[in-house]
Amino acid sequence: MRSPFHSEPEAFHFVLLLAAVVVPIALAAAFGPTWLTLTLVAVAVAALALRRLQLHRATRHPLELELKSAPAHVGPPEQRRILFVANDTLNEETFIREVEALASAPNAHVFILAPALISAGARLTGDIDHALDQARARLEEALGRIPSELDATGEISDADPLKAIEDAVATFMPDQIIVSTRCEQPARGLDPQLADLVRRRFALPVVRLTVESAVGAS
Amino acid sequence: MAAQGRQGAPQTAVNITPQPWRWDRPRVLVEHPDEAASLTIASGLRYAGYAVAICSGPLDVGQCPLCGSDGCATAHDADLVVSCLGFEREAAREVMRALRTRCPDVPLLIEAPPGTDSDLRDLFAGCHVLPAPATPEQVVAAVQEVLGKRTEEGPGVA
Numbered sequence: 587m588r589s590p591f592h593s594e595p596e597a598f599h600f601v602l603l604l605a606a607v608v609v610p611i612a613l614a615a616a617f618g619p620t621w622l623t624l625t626l627v628a629v630a631v632a633a634l635a636l637r638r639l640q641l642h643r644a645t646r647h648p649l650e651l652e653l654k655s656a657p658a659h660v661g662p663p664e665q666r667r668i669l670f671v672a673n674d675t676l677n678e679e680t681f682i683r684e685v686e687a688l689a690s691a692p693n694a695h696v697f698i699l700a701p702a703l704i705s706a707g708a709r710l711t712g713d714i715d716h717a718l719d720q721a722r723a724r725l726e727e728a729l730g731r732i733p734s735e736l737d738a739t740g741e742i743s744d745a746d747p748l749k750a751i752e753d754a755v756a757t758f759m760p761d762q763i764i765v766s767t768r769c770e771q772p773a774r775g776l777d778p779q780l781a782d783l784v785r786r787r788f789a790l791p792v793v794r795l796t797v798e799s800a801v802g803a804s
Numbered sequence: 805m806a807a808q809g810r811q812g813a814p815q816t817a818v819n820i821t822p823q824p825w826r827w828d829r830p831r832v833l834v835e836h837p838d839e840a841a842s843l844t845i846a847s848g849l850r851y852a853g854y855a856v857a858i859c860s861g862p863l864d865v866g867q868c869p870l871c872g873s874d875g876c877a878t879a880h881d882a883d884l885v886v887s888c889l890g891f892e893r894e895a896a897r898e899v900m901r902a903l904r905t906r907c908p909d910v911p912l913l914i915e916a917p918p919g920t921d922s923d924l925r926d927l928f929a930g931c932h933v934l935p936a937p938a939t940p941e942q943v944v945a946a947v948q949e950v951l952g953k954r955t956e957e958g959p960g961v962a
Contacts, residue, residue: 655857657827659850789846
């Protein structure tokens with residue numbers, strides 16, 4: 587979910603919408619009967635819940651999909667550019683080993699994207715610093731564990747994971763995407779279905795690296 | 805809705821909504837019902853310097869946005885369309901007709917078996933035809949040949 591204060595027009599629309607909801611409720615509370623106030627509050631809550639459900643379904647089960655696409659390969663033909671996407675699994679041994687293995691190949695360039703785990707509520711209030719700090723700390727630790735002679739860099743992102751990957755594809759132009767998640771949805775972690783969503787969007791090989799604490803990958 | 809591949813393999817049902825290209829030219833749209841094969845072709849094209857988009861084609865007649873009022877931004881803004889949909893189905897022929905009439909400036913490279921019927925021969929007139937079955941390397945080489953020729957001849961020449 588995007589923050590309603592992401593841009594000036596979005597903030598304006600949000601304030602307008604808020605006024606359209608709050609003003610009738612306030613007027614009803616001040617001058618109208620109690621049942622009218624309660625009805626308006628119930629309608630507002632139901633509309634909010636419906637919209638949230640709609641957004642949730644659209645993210646998890648997109649009914650409409652764009653065509654898969656990908657930018658041209660950049661660099662010499664022998665160069666291989668690999669985009670890793672991870673957050674909660676960044677410092678697992680399995681993930682580090684996988685990065686090392688692929689980055690060790692000749693002419694391999696690795697870029698690790700760490701989308702911050704920002705809840706919908708935090709986005710709404712703009713309270714995203716903790717999630718960004720956490721992603722930054724995990725990424726720095728992971729990059730610190732990768733031998734310096736390997737070509738591996740990384741970046742955090744405050745965008746929604748899919749949007750962050752879209753931006754990374756546009757700038758890094760990978761030849762392969764590896765999405766590292768847990769097997770099942772953790773309380774605070776990337777969605778295990780993220781790899782499937784990425785696979786549907788990009789005309790690139792997409793691998794899901796399933797990482798469990800001190801167990802292994804599939 | 806369950807799409808059917810050329811080899812009869814069922815595919816996941818989706819409603820395709822073509823978007824404008826996000827990537828720089830040259831751009832190639834690959835229409836292929838088999839996901840693995842289209843990814844292999846896309847990989848070859850990417851390494852040859854082309855941005856790519858992949859479309860698995862419509863399930864049935866009237867389902868391709870190109871044939872409807874919405875149109876297909878991806879096809880319109882492509883530098884070349886590679887069509888490997890298999891033309892035994894009317895849905896694939898309909899897409900081909902729409903490409904010819906709605907995107908007349910976009911060159912078409914068609915993978916088609918030899919010995920096609922007269923309807924198809926008329927439909928393919930003026931297109932670049934690659935005998936089926938073609939390997940991904942042959943498709944990439946044909947794309948390079950067509951787009952190379954097009955550059956030499958100037959824009960708007962199919």
